[in-house]
Each structure stands twice: as C-alpha cells, then as structure tokens.
Amino acid sequence: MDVPAPPTRPARARATLLSLAQAAGVSISTVSRALRGDARISPATRRRIDALAAEAGYAPNALARTLLGGRSGLIGLVLGPMQNPFYPALLEELVAQAAERGLRLLLLHAGEGSMDDRTAQALLQYQVDGCLVTSAALPSRIAAICAGNDVPLVMINRVAREHGAAVCCDNAEGGARLADFLLAGGHRRFAVVGGNADTSTSLDRERGFVERLAARGVALACRFDGGATREGGWAAGERIAAMPPGERPDAVFAVGDGLAMGLIDALRAGAVPVGASVEGEGVEAAGAVSVVGFDGVAAALRPPYALTTIVQPLRAVVRRGLDLLLARMEDPAAPDELVTLRGTLHVGRSARLPAGAATGASHGDAGRETG
Template sequence: MKESSLPVALDMPRGGRATVASLARRAGVATSTVSRALRNDPRISPEMRERIAALALEAGYTPNVLARSLVGGQSGLIGLVLGPVENPFYAELMQKAVAQAAARGWRLLLLHAGPGPIEDATAEALLQYRVDGCLITSAELSSRAAAICAANKVPLVMINRVAWEHGSAVSCDNHAAGALLADLLLRAGHRRLAVVSGNARTSTSTERAEGFARQVAAAGLPPPLALGGDNSHATGYQVGREIAAMSPGTRPEAVLGVSDILAMGVMDALREAGIGVPEAVSVVGIDGIGPARRPPYELTTVAQPLECMIERGLDLLQERMRGRPRAEEVVLLRGRLIRGRSARLPAEKPDRT
C-alpha cells in the first residue's frame, strides 16, 4: 500500500472518539509525529502532514483543547463574562468579540451572563477550564474573584467597565458622553432635566450620570432629577410612567437614559400615556444599539466605538497573556453622536471642510 493511501475502516478507540494515539497506530508512526503534523510542524514532511491530516479528517478527529493546554501551557480559551443578555448591547458585543477572537485563533468560553456580581464559582471556573485570560464586559467583580485571578496569574481586561481592582479596562469616555448630551439639550433650551440611571455600583452608569450632571451644574441650573436604579427596559418604562404622572409644569423637559435600553423604556411609557416624544419631552440615551436607531425610537444617542473597544481590549489581554510585565491600564475612547428624532436639539453646525 502506498504511504498516501488510507484504510477503509479506522481503528477507533473505545468510546468511538479518535485520538492522537489511534491516529498514530493507523499511520504507523509515533504520537509525537502525529501531534507535530497536526500543528503543521515543518519538521514533518509535507507528504506525511497531508496523509495524517486526511486520516484525521476521515476519523472525525478534533483536538482536546484542555489536554493540549496541559502540555503547551495555553488552551486558546478566553473566558467571557457578559451583562444581562436581554439588553441588545451585550448580544452585539458578544458577536463582535467572538469574531475578533476567532481572527486571533482564540475561542471564547461564556462563563457568566446576567446582572449582579460575578460569583466566586465563576472565578474558579476560569481556572478549571484553564482559560488564558478573561474579558469582563459588564459585571461586578467581587474581591474574592479578583484575588483568585490575580493569585493564579489569569489576566483580566474589562470592556465597557472600568476595573476597580485587578485588571485593565477599555471603555467609552462615559463622562464625555453624558456631558455632550447635556450640552446639546441645554443649547436647545431645555431647563428641567432628569437622569435615569442603572446600577449605582457600576462605573458605566455613575460616570454617564456624573458627566451629565456636571454640565447641567456648569450652566447654573439645579441638579437633574435622579431616577431609576436598574439597567433594564422595565425600569425605564416604570420611570416613564412616573414622569407621565407629573404635572406639565414640573415634568422634566428632557431625560437622559444612561443606556439606550433605559431610554427606550421611558419613550414607550410616555407615548403610551399620550405624551409626545420629543414634542413634550426629549429623550436621549447612550450605547448606540441597533434597535434604538430604528423606528419607532430613532433615538438620539452616543454610540460606543464597540469594534475599537474590543480590538483594544484583546490587544491588552494578548500582551498580558504573553507574560510581559505590564502596568494596568484604563483606555478611554470617545463615542459618536447619532442624531435621531427623539429629542429637540440645536441645529447642526454647517460642515466647513
């Protein structure tokens, strides 16, 4: 039989899954030769690499990533911790993160999705699955979780959140986003303003609200009415009902939802109550999610530079995964204003370029 020919029946191990050892037996070579051939090691001849690749394909062989990590020291797995999946922002972030990680030869392992703090069990899973690093996109990092990761040298990078403890972060400039929207609303003549906040323990929510409030204070106006407390459409809707119940003389003229999903909830409740948006109340948000840009919302918002945030976050993670001593960093990227139809705003300045 020629070296490149393949047997009809494969010698499968017990349980039916092909392994490096079973492939080596069929090829009549050492297991190290098969391992190197599957990694395209140039020390193995092209003919042998082609033969073993064809044999592996016919056998349905898939590498055991966890076992390989015991030998090579890296698994190619990156842990991913998401915020509440009912918020379209996190679905968009996950899709882009998966694509960018795959382009680098990595796979993302979803470890947590939802509100609230990362449980210690999640941090321990980072070690059990031997992830090379972890992306935290929106969750409260407990002190215990941070300590476990730091002690075991698992690098962390937070995206869309500033890290309070162990780990670096890439975020939209949330203070600037809040200030930009406040300035626009003030220049349009709004004087009674409100902020609908999310979780007060998260940097994203507090920084956006702070940037908005500082700009209002700089204009010599009273602080914005503070409402909210949870980052969800349901919270925004409830706040919208509260605003709708106010008398026209006390009702806010403009409302910032610190996330698009909050702003969308406010808009739904106001319109259901017969209050025009933006005729009676202007509503703006921050995030730039797809659903908020479509009818019936057409929300005025500051879109986060999501592609760039993920790319920069993976860059930071890769540097740390390579074991290079690096100081922890916080990278802020500026968002982009999207003018919708949900707010009365000053006219755009003419382009002089």
C-alpha cells in the same frame, strides 16, 4: 410477521495521532508537527497528513494539548445582566472575535449579584488562561481570585477598581456631548434616569452630563433611579408623564439605551409626545419631551425609537480588550492600564434638533483612543 431490524453499522473508531501516524507511515511527532504547520516537515508530507486527517475526521484533543502546553485556550467570562440589551450585543461580538483568535469563552457568571463559591472555583478548575469581566458591578472577589492565582484579568465596558487592565468607551465625554446637543437644541429643564449606584459606567456618563450642564449654568430639574433595565426606564417615564406640564422636564438623559426605550414607551403610553417633530412633518409638538440614551444598541436606533444616542465603538472595544488580555497572558508582569475609546453621537428623532442638525447623522471619531 416480524420485521428484521436494519443492519447496524459498526462504530467508527475515533481518529487519533497514533492512527494517523500508522496510516501515513510516519511517527506520531511528525503527524503532530505537520498538523501544526511546522516548517520542519516537508510541504508534501504536510499535505498528505492534512488529507488523511480530513478524511478520518480528526479533531485535536484540547485536553491533551492543555496538559502538554499548560494552556487551555479557555477565557473565563463574567457577563452583565442580559436584560440590558447592550450585553447580548457585546456577547455576540466577544464570541466572534474570540473564535477568530482561536480562543473559547467559558461563561462563569451572568446577571446581577456577586459570584457564588462554585462559580468562583470554576475559574480555577477549568484552568482558564485569562478572564474577561463585562459586568458593570464587579465584586472584588473575582479580582482577588485572579490576582491570587496569576490569572490575567481585563475588564470591558467598565473601569477597574483593583487588579486588572480595562477598556471602555469614554463615558464622561459622551455624557458631556449629549448635554451639549440638548443645550444647542434649546432645552431648559433637564432630567437624568441613572443606573446602578455601584456602576462606574453609569456614574461616569451621568457625571459628564451634569458637569457640562453646570459649566453652562444649568442644574438638573430632577433625577430618577432606573437600574439597568427597560422596566426601570418605564417606571421613570410614568413619573415624568404624571407631572404637571409646567414642571415636566423637556429633555431626559437615560444613561443606557434599554432605560431610554422603556422611558419612551411610558411617555407615549401617558400621551406625552416624544422627539423632534410630529409624524415627521418638522412641527414641534406642544409639551414634547426629548430623550437621549447611551450605547447604540440596534433596536434603539431603528423605529419606533430612532434614538439619539452615543454609539459605543463595540468592535474596537472588544478588539482592544482581547489585545490587552493576550498581552498579559504572554507577559504576566505587564502593568495595568486603562484604554478609553471615543463613541459616536448618532442623531435620531427622539430629541429636538439644534439648528442645522439632521437626523441620521453621526458625529465623532468612533474608536479613537482618548486615554
């Protein structure tokens, strides 16, 4: 026996400005102004048109608005490698704050390496109103494309090399503060797990750390290349764990929290104790290695890492970055500028504590502009 097919519901026509105008008995321009909240339209008419639009499920045609207004509302985004746990957190904050301002992000590139031709051309084909670059190793290509096509460019979490404004944490100051913390804790043999060689962010953090040690008459015992991933931190940790105890550094600065987490994992796997005390009893373990990081990603602050680190003022950095970009979208002639924001020293259990210090404490004015 054949079962009759259920009746099909006729497709509902998509609501348009024209259909709303016909339903309201007004002109298309009146509907358009009412939906934009134009004060020239009476409150009663605006309320009636808003109700009709909600009932019809009307959504503005973004493409049509682009053709009429010359703006797409799209912001191009060049994102750093997602293996670095800082970048997913940065992306989440960018999406949230962009949505609050009525902007949409178009991901142009993510990860290591330079942009290919198709990705670079997407910058122009989608008529983005501006471009945000968070990738630590920016190829000059995108800066040149933006400059040549009058697309405002703002860099977040890095320093501009060529065209564009920038906002970032004060990386050198944060590195110096970590050196002070470790020196106050009585450490004497220091190591650094550095980032990518072409990354201004990592280089500034390391420079601030090493220069502060030098000012106190202390030189690095050793240095390791870690890249930007936990795997790089693990490799450095394996090498440190394999050192004779008398040659092993007693304090290590990993220039990113991802590196620091990999480093701690490897040290523990090699039976090298890490941090301020044994099992929370306040008793220093023989041969313990202190580890500090930089970024303040959530996973690094929680057990089992409880990392001592500089926490970036992420919300303030993103807010200032969008401020800079919107200002340059309004005034393309605005001069390039660099904004640096001071991070906060979060004291965890991954490093020996100076006298009188307590875990869980935070020190510093996060978000305060320093330049």
